[in-house]
Amino acid sequence: MTAPLIYLIAGEPSGDLLGARLMRALKDKTGGNVRFCGVGGPHMCAEGMESLFDMAELSVMGLTEILPHIPKLLNRIKQTVLDVETQKPDCLITIDAPGFTFRVAKQLKGKGIPLVHYVAPTVWAWKPGRAQKIAQFLDHLMVLLPFEPPYFEKEGLATTFVGHSVIESSLESIDGNAFKERHGIPQDVPLLCLLPGSRMSETSQLLPVYKIALKQLKEKFPTLRIVLPTVSSVARYVKETTADWGIPILIVEGNDEKFGAFKAADVALAASGTVSLELALAKTPSVITYRLKKITHFIAKRLIKVKYASIVNLLHNKYVMPELLQDECTPDNIVREVSHILSNHDNSKTQSNELDSAMKMLGLGNEQKPSERAAECVLNIINKER
Structure with missing residues (x-):
């Protein structure tokens, strides 16, 4: 079989780092027999992605801050959806940045591409109704916090706790x-x-x-x-x-x-x-x-x-x-x-x-790193589809 093509979308620096660690784990688990495309920052590009456009355009926060950027963001959503449809990946992984990534995923529902989101929206903090809404278009959710799965599983969305990627930060060697x-x-x-x-x-x-x-x-x-x-x-x-x-x-x-x-x-x-x-x-x-x-x-x-x-x-x-x-x-x-x-x-x-x-x-001390657990989850989804 051909190497699976995985389309990843990150919208801010923390997501770029998360995506890079996931890409590295996917390469390790497949012996390098995997391909990537999508939207990412410098860390994801260093792992082998050629970003569709500069991820920095999506790093906007706050209601008043985002308003001037809406026309450009809408154009980037349209461009990204078209690119995913053209690439026909084996899986789409959207990483955090729900204001952008969820709009892309919604337009790709029913296109035959497994839609996986990495980092749950904080429904436990505000807007609990979002769990039901995202369950209508996502196929799988990978979460960072141990108390998150029940919020989404009760809405029928398959959810996997993988652990928080922060514990993979290289602190052991720092003096x-x-x-x-x-x-x-x-x-x-x-x-x-x-x-x-x-x-x-x-x-x-x-x-x-x-x-x-x-x-x-x-x-x-x-x-x-x-x-x-x-x-x-x-x-x-x-x-x-x-x-x-x-x-x-x-x-x-x-x-x-x-x-x-x-x-x-x-x-x-x-x-x-x-x-x-x-x-x-x-x-x-x-x-x-x-x-x-x-x-x-x-x-x-x-x-x-x-x-x-x-x-x-x-x-x-x-x-x-x-x-x-x-x-x-x-x-x-x-x-x-x-x-x-x-x-x-x-x-x-x-x-x-x-x-x-x-x-x-959050997973510190576990046998598997969060990125490795996330990579296994993604590969299981792809294998099931194939």
């Missing part, structure tokens, strides 16, 4: 002490890791608040050092914005530097998102923050049904990582929570232990 030595940071001074987000909509909202908080923290902890891992999408803005803060900030880029900063840090101050799980994997005590534009927050707070923003807190059903969201995200509150960790080793140790426990719930 926090080496990071400090490399950047001239004394081993005995406190280090704060600052993570204002990977999207401009996040970074622009959080940096002004962080600036005031950091000045207060430097007064309380004069030897405090600050490292800020960033990504290419916001790196220039971050560097220009922090240049006049009057506080020395070490800005680093790349995964090795980012994870080195996590391992070296005594505490992290981070935007809510996947990075909170990466920090949990590194056992870095953290404070989670988030701010939205007022109109987006006004709508979101009327839809969200869960108490916690962080997955770690959801898994434990309590505040393991302190959360300062929207109006609670103030300099004074940030200073209080960060100081609570820096001033008390027991507080830091307790959070680190509970972070490790959460990672085990």
